[in-house]
Amino acid sequence: MRTRRMHEVSGHATWVVVLETGDEAMACLKRFAIEEGLDSTSLTAIGAFERATLAYFDWERKEYLPIPVDEQVEVASLTGDIVLGPDGTPVVHVHAVLGRRDGSALAGHLDSGFVRPTLELVLTETPGALRKQMDEASGLPLIRP
Amino acid sequence: MRTRRMHEVSGHATWVVVLETGDEAMACLKRFAIEEGLDSTSLTAIGAFERATLAYFDWERKEYLPIPVDEQVEVASLTGDIVLGPDGTPVVHVHAVLGRRDGSALAGHLDSGFVRPTLELVLTETPGALRKQMDEASGLPLIRP
């Protein structure tokens, strides 16, 4: 993981983060968020994964069902945010669209993605800590701005 | 719909807008754009829909064909813009990629999306009103910067 703080205007900073072969995207983002104290950040990325696990939230069971992706895929879209969870530590929430060898697409919540050879992320901080609160209806922590 | 103006630098404001179960995304964005007088704004989001209607523009017929999505889906990508239409009121234009239970993806123009349990939007205003003009060849209002 290589990172660079590109600039800052009144607390609005932009970071470029580039992950490399073997990096797992969600773990890297979590570590980076903790190290830099990110409390309200949006992010986008493109690149490729050697393998990944997407997930689908089953509304009846109130749980995420894993969708293993055991093949090299293009990361065609990766969008997410980082805000403080109910316990005050950063929560990284990412959704992704993956492109397979034949061009067909897979999409969902991103549980894990093992980078190969690169994942190019742009993170944009905005001042003002956002916080998640537990939502009883879904059992998920949701942003309450 | 809960909204928060995060910061502003010389007219460049960022909003976080969080929609909740039962909110219809396009109607909420239209109402928000009118209330806040948005005239040049880009947006991204992730979350989930209980159901949605995508659309595909049929070039021969010059009309959008609806694609009903009658199932809970992950909103893997949602990208759009808000600019002034030919009549001076804000036009919200959104495309989305949706992830199904098996991880397969649906994609297109977003006609409507009923949120469940959350849709986390980031809106970025840029100073300088953009305007759409009717395009004779397509019959659509297109941005003319």
Next chain:
Amino acid sequence: MRTRRMHEVSGHATWVVVLETGDEAMACLKRFAIEEGLDSTSLTAIGAFERATLAYFDWERKEYLPIPVDEQVEVASLTGDIVLGPDGTPVVHVHAVLGRRDGSALAGHLDSGFVRPTLELVLTETPGALRKQMDEASGLPLIRP
């Protein structure tokens, strides 16, 4: 191709670029990047293509395999970046998700996309030139921030 520089805050500029029927997206972005001297820029877009060529990076062969898309498609997501290549000229790197008539999605690296009727791009410059270096393991130029 119509372009408008929306604003600038300490070197952080935002551009709106609108492509029209017949424009090829990658060639237009390359030309625009050279003309404006873009060295560190991220971009997103929505719109539609008359036809396009996606690509998938085959890790064993170390080459991109073309995926022809010979039909009108919605550009549901288009994400990319522009940084300086090893030779100092701008490299445009774009991934896209395309929506077909039946709502099914195609995703991958974008080789070319012929616009019809519009592609609405937002480009965000960040100060500080980023540069790609050749990566021996993949044979690709990768960003080294």
